[in-house]
Amino acid sequence: MDNLYFLNSTWIMLGAILVIFMQAGFVLLEAGSTRMKNAGHIAGKTVFTFGLASIVFWIVGYGFIFGENANFFVGLSDFFYSGTELEGSSYSTAAFFVFQLAFAGIALTIATGGFAERAKLSVYLIFSVIFTALIYPVVAHWIWGGGWLAEHGKQDFAGSTVVHLTGAMAALAATILLKPRIGKFNKDGTANQLHGHNQVYTALGVFILWIGWFGFNAGSTLGVEEAFFGYVALNTNLAAAAGAISALLVSWVVFGKSDVPTMLNGALAGLVAITASCAFVDTWAAVIIGLIAGVLVFYSMRFFERMNIDDPIFALSVHGLAGVWGTLSTGLFATPELATVGLPGLFYGGGWTQLGVQAMGVAVSGAYAFIVSFAALYVLKKVLGGLRVTPEEELIGLDMSEHGSYGYPEAFELKEHKVAK
Template sequence: MNELTELSYALDTFYLLICGVLVMWMAAGFAMLEAGLVRAKNTAEILTKNIALFAIAGTLYLLVGYHLMYASPDGGVLPHLGVLLGGENGVDTVLAGGVDAPYYAQRADYFFQVVFVATAMSIVSGAVAERMKLWAFLAFAVVMTGLIYPVSGYWTWGGGWLAAAGFSDYAGSGIVHMAGAAAALAGVLILGPRKGKYGRDGSIYAIPGANLPLATLGTFILWMGWFGFNGGSELKVSDIGSANSVAQVLVNTNAAAAGGVVAALTVAKLWFRKADLTMTLNGALAGLVAITAEPLAPSAAGAALIGAVGGAIVIAAIVALDKLRVDDPVGAISVHGVVGIWGLLAVPLSNADATFGAQLLGIVGIFAWVFGASLIVWLMLKAAMGIRVSEEEEYEGVDLTECGMEAYPEFSVTGK
């Protein structure tokens, strides 16, 4: 390497690592969002899930997931089995954006990818909150992060058959977000709704979260972390073209989130006659999910419109799933699944290289695999160990039954 190439290598490696750190910070955002939207008696357990799933994702993706996703043949369906990252000499490199582009460290590539698989699994934790057994959830996380996600990831980012078919997903509206929602939906359907959520006469009862300031903080953390999620997916920043692309991606990401908030706030006011905070928070996340499939090609105004459509769609999706008695305490299936599909379908509107046919193929392929595989795993776990806590444990709260402690002990009445 000459001096200029070495500098580009160092810069691109550092950029990818810092973006990975930003995406890792999204784990804190998911934890705070979910902790704010569940009841006080279930807070410690949901926080335990979030930190444990991140550790499981880091371990399983290191052991098998990364190899499955990126060491398999181009255009294939079945990935190669293998373990670890390959050579352990610390100098392995991968191409950053093409044959003539600078290189960056393979370890940086792994680190950037592992935080994505953790994000997909974080989506599941909120949807199954308040009634799932902790250890059943963690067992599913092993399979999700070590096998289910890497296989569909190989089909797409790993150069498999969906990539060969022309499927386009810049930063993961489908590969990460819809996949997480598909796994969550399979679990929710088997798990059933929380007690008291739906009446026998078809009534729907709201179950408010315990800490909306915490949920709002979590949303802001996710918004911030998303700049690494989308910006890092450019994979390099060491030349003028890439630097300009990164700037456009960050502007569009922010514009889409803002559009999602404005649209969700407006729709909530028109629909419910109130400025619903939880719907507004989900509007921000919906805007971010919607733009993730293609944050580079649209103009800033176009990105804001894509995000605004996502912000409107998410409210309709949350209401519709409630009517179908699909109980999702945080709205994760609507935000990441329904809006993830919208984001994928919006790609051809600004990217001339993408086609609706290829996008539909990718949506069906990823959803069918993740939902089907997850359904099988959830059913196996249900048969082997059970996945739902007892009615009494659900009433008392899973903090005490699963963790033996409470997040807000001052709310409890204790004897001397």
């Protein structure tokens, strides 16, 4: 075992730890962005869905992505992954498995964001199995596992399509079938603001995600050769910073006030957008990609609301539209020197070919994730007699109705005491 093998394996394992730690960021982000009566539920479901995803990924998910004897859709080996190391590999394949598992868990967390504040716990459980076994691995195999989109040269370095768009399209299917939360929209279609209960939690969650993203993107180099991970990290940080700035400024111009949630979502949108292109573009392009992502997230948040789509954690804007933009951006900005996959972008003399491949990848991957998620949830709706809790349970909050205790017991005990008096 040489030093390079050890260093590469250590780097991949560090990346895996950072990506798994992003789940803590999602706990704070989602809990802070929703109401107090659902905070414990949000935190708890994040832990148990990641645990469930880990087992399903071990059984079939990894094999469907990276297994040999592949057909058009998936690989067909390495089920119940044993951890056996491959001879001749430049890194530990067991560490690589944990790294890939962490990505599957993030995609699932994005998907279940569309369930927030109204779905039954049983729906989370069953859909987590379906998503981790049949939805995420298929798209990941097409692009990362040597599937047909990989053969076309689809560029997605760390998952703007594989992770973020896939999760967002599943979230879209969920929020359409679940319908809006009680009180979100008036009879005339106008929207009410159901404010999250803790902006400090939300901001801390975003910072944890920002830090974790260095594992997400820079970790995807899968090695330490030439320290290229530093360049990927640089592009990642520039795009996040640009997204935060542009989202804050556009909200300031439009509203006359700088909106904190919009700014936070702008940072995340910049991170999502650069995820596909972080290894393929120049630093100035990373800034442009982040700036555009921040503007897009501001307007798309309001667009979905006008369409009467209730998206409590803004998964469709932050992960969906920003994921689309990030994927397409490589078809514009990928340089001849850095485009180790596919062709250079349109602005570097590569013509329209790579942009067309990127658009095709977005269309088919997004459609597959949405259609299968919608079909699975529609069947569950019929089998379970509905996807969402009763109106009474929703008004009480999922902390109490699904778990029998509040995430903030003292606050609610004080409220109930005042009502009783």
